[in-house]
Amino acid sequence: MDGKERLEKARKRITESIAQNIHLYGLPPSAGRQFGMMFFQNKPSTLDDMANELGMSKTSMSTSIRALSEAKLVERVWERGVRKDLYEVKEDWYQSFIDTFTMKWRRSVSIHTAAIRKSVSELEQLIEDETISSTILEEAKADMERLIYIKQYYAWLDRLINAFEDHEIFNLVPIEDE
Numbered sequence: 001m002d003g004k005e006r007l008e009k010a011r012k013r014i015t016e017s018i019a020q021n022i023h024l025y026g027l028p029p030s031a032g033r034q035f036g037m038m039f040f041q042n043k044p045s046t047l048d049d050m051a052n053e054l055g056m057s058k059t060s061m062s063t064s065i066r067a068l069s070e071a072k073l074v075e076r077v078w079e080r081g082v083r084k085d086l087y088e089v090k091e092d093w094y095q096s097f098i099d100t101f102t103m104k105w106r107r108s109v110s111i112h113t114a115a116i117r118k119s120v121s122e123l124e125q126l127i128e129d130e131t132i133s134s135t136i137l138e139e140a141k142a143d144m145e146r147l148i149y150i151k152q153y154y155a156w157l158d159r160l161i162n163a164f165e166d167h168e169i170f171n172l173v174p175i176e177d178e
Contacts, residue, residue, distance in 0.1 A: 123144045
């Protein structure tokens with residue numbers, strides 16, 4: 001096996017690894033292969049370049065590139081004299097992870113917090129209602145305790161998200177050079 005073949009074998013292994021794990025970003029394996037291919041290119045690529053390299057349709061490449069952009073893993077770049085859109089992998093993988101993590105979890109916290117707030121209000125009214133049975137009252141109180149617990153959890157998760165957004169996470173888990 002010559003040097004070029006060995007280089008391609010090493011790149012393919014990493015690209016397939018990315019394709020197998022890209023679901024963590026909510027993306028399909030084809031987007032992972034596209035990302036992997038772009039990662040090893042030392043220059044921005046057009047959708048046509050990507051379609052030719054991967055043997056996939058330009059439409060498929062366009063769909064994947066949009067998803068990769070929304071996940072903040074790639075970005076569109078400008079190059080003088082080039083009329084087609086060019087894309088490249090974002091260099092800062094740490095920030096890409098932070099962006100994806102915080103975007104998804106911030107939304108989840110918001111949805112859950114709103115539901116908790118509404119349910120707590122309803123349970124408070126139910127608990128104050130003197131016409132309900134003792135069984136319902138006990139269940140409502142037990143539910144209130146559960147909601148207080150998960151409210152604390154989402155407050156903690158919100159602080160964790162803030163630690164990522166503010167890069168305080170790097171004080172706890174520093175980036176280390178090997």
